[in-house]
Amino acid sequence: MSIYGEYTPTLQKILQELMTRFENLNKDQQLKTGDSLFEHLNGRVKTEKSMTEKCLRKKLPLTPYSALRENRDSIGLRIICNFIDDIYLCIQKINEMSDIKIVKKKDYITNAKTNGYRSYHLIVDITVPDVDIDGNVPGHYYVEIQLRTIAMDTWASLEHEMKYKHEVKNPELVSRELKRVADELASCDVSMQTIRKMIKEDN
Numbered sequence: 001m002s003i004y005g006e007y008t009p010t011l012q013k014i015l016q017e018l019m020t021r022f023e024n025l026n027k028d029q030q031l032k033t034g035d036s037l038f039e040h041l042n043g044r045v046k047t048e049k050s051m052t053e054k055c056l057r058k059k060l061p062l063t064p065y066s067a068l069r070e071n072r073d074s075i076g077l078r079i080i081c082n083f084i085d086d087i088y089l090c091i092q093k094i095n096e097m098s099d100i101k102i103v104k105k106k107d108y109i110t111n112a113k114t115n116g117y118r119s120y121h122l123i124v125d126i127t128v129p130d131v132d133i134d135g136n137v138p139g140h141y142y143v144e145i146q147l148r149t150i151a152m153d154t155w156a157s158l159e160h161e162m163k164y165k166h167e168v169k170n171p172e173l174v175s176r177e178l179k180r181v182a183d184e185l186a187s188c189d190v191s192m193q194t195i196r197k198m199i200k201e202d203n
């Protein structure tokens with residue numbers, strides 16, 4: 001029996017529709033302004049294994065209710081932007097979507113985690129025509145949207161890989177180095193943003 005119960009196909013459907021919608025939004029923006037909203041987009045329904053582990057970690061019963069209501073990242077979208085400003089423009093666009101309500105914001109860009117992790121996280125509540133776990137039609141589903149620059153994403157991928165490699169001989173040094181690189185990349189992101197502004201002002 002799936003931890004998502006009968007809702008697995010709905011989760012996949014919501015993810016696919018959201019991804020298509022964001023891709024279309026990006027195309028519209030390119031046509032209108034010549035600039036992309038984002039560089040690329042990833043999406044996933046959290047695997048059964050990963051959701052089960054998360055519920056066990058949080059001491060939650062292994063039920064669809066825990067997976068879809070107590071946890072709010074069964075559906076995850078990651079939007080990778082070229083520039084920091086684009087992240088905030090994407091958030092503005094999400095804010096304007098009438099079927100989506102932002103219920104939580106975590107700004108790890110202004111307030112980076114101590115390990116150097118940077119990203120902007122949103123938990124949104126999306127209204128869909130399908131039934132939800134509470135029996136409501138239209139239904140409500142949570143989606144976690146992570147927004148980052150390419151630099152932040154590169155760093156997060158490497159750091160994530162590090163976490164699961166237990167044979168690292170000098171973890172303290174590696175963590176310190178990762179933090180240093182995170183700060184350097186953040187500084188590069190700011191510089192790239194400034195250069196783009198300079199180019200735009202010249203035109």
Ligand code: 0O2
Binds near residue numbers: 073113117121157159
């Ligand atoms: P996966 O496989 O990416 O989904 P919560 O979900 O609210 O119970 P938390 O930790 O408060 O848990 O959520 P938060 O801070 O919004 O972070 C959730 C996700 O952000 C993680 O998902 C990671 O994808 C990413 N993340 C957060 N901190 C770090 C970090 O220090 N390094 C990296 N590389 N990624 C981070 P999951 O559930 O861990 O996994």
